[in-house]
Amino acid sequence: MKKKRSNSAVLPFIFVLAVLVLYFKFLDQPGLNEDIPLPEGLHxxxxxxxxxxxxxxxxxxxxxxxxxxxxxxxxxxxxxxxxxxxxxxxxxxxxxxxxxxxxxxxxxxxxxxxxxxxxxxxxxxxxxxxxxxxxxxxxxxxxxxxxxxxxxxxxxxxxxxxxxxxxxxxxxxxxxxxxxxxxxxxxx
The missing domain is CATH 3.30.1380.10 (Muramoyl-pentapeptide Carboxypeptidase; domain 2)
Structure with missing residues (x-):
């Protein structure tokens, strides 16, 4: 019985960890913000x-x-x-x-x-x-x-x-x- 309780407690932790990893992975993408115009010459x-x-x-x-x-x-x-x-x-x-x-x-x-x-x-x-x-x-x-x-x-x-x-x-x-x-x- 103890084994089932420890497995059920680990699953939500793994789920939350996976969501956080995906969140920070997508947050860290270097994609351009297309709403801000790019320069067309030297500053x-x-x-x-x-x-x-x-x-x-x-x-x-x-x-x-x-x-x-x-x-x-x-x-x-x-x-x-x-x-x-x-x-x-x-x-x-x-x-x-x-x-x-x-x-x-x-x-x-x-x-x-x-x-x-x-x-x-x-x-x-x-x-x-x-x-x-x-x-x-x-x-x-x-x-x-x-x-x-x-x-x-x-x-x-x-x-x-x-x-x-x-x-x-x-x-x-x-x-x-x-x-x-x-x-x-x-x-x-």
Whole structure:
């Protein structure tokens, strides 16, 4: 008789546990909130800071170009296919909707040679000051509020700079957006 009582007490517990597992599984789905419009370009603050980065680098004798900014989901999926279903090397681990580029919060840069050609040489010292121009640009970018993909622990993305405004990709997918003008001491 004791055995039947313990089994009957366990069944409701298992049922409740199963319901909770399913609830949190569906709650955690990263699906897009289609009620919130997606950005169609760079966030105004990111664009402003990117322009400032180009000017500050030029003041140090370093010419840079912004090679990429906002990307549509389709463009992101095309990049994701590289090295997988399309030719070339893997350049990203983010599919459409999984990159800060898709929400207008990231840029990629390269150094610009005198010939106008883009350089991704992290050792290049075009201004002749004995320091890597690339790392000088990274320091300027950090000072402007950018996070550098070269600091990431896993997939290092050396040309990548982003501003997440304290938001995760999952929050962006669910419709959260940063303010048009970030709060600073001057505009609080």
């Amino acid at each position: 105004p603050h990111v664009a402003q800071q990117a322009d400032l980065l180009v000017r500050q680098a030029a003041d140090k004798g370093i010419s840079i170009i912004i090679t990429d900014g906002f990307r549509s989901f389709e463009e992101q999926d095309s990049l994701y296919a590289r090295g997988r279903t399309a030719g070339g090397n893997i350049v990203t681990h983010a599919q459409g909707g999984e990159s800060f580029h898709n929400f207008g919060l990231a840029i990629d840069f390269a150094l610009k040679a005198d010939s106008g050609k883009a350089l991704w040489d992290m050792e290049y010292d075009g201004n002749g000051n004995g320091q890597s121009d690339w790392l000088e640009v990274v320091e300027l970018a950090r000072g402007l509020g950018f996070e550098w993909g070269g600091d990431w622990k896993h997939f290092k993305d050396y040309p990548h700079l982003q501003m997440d405004f304290g938001l995760t990709i999952r929050e962006l997918q669910r419709g959260k957006r940063p303010p048009e003008q970030p709060l600073t001491v001057g505009n609080m």
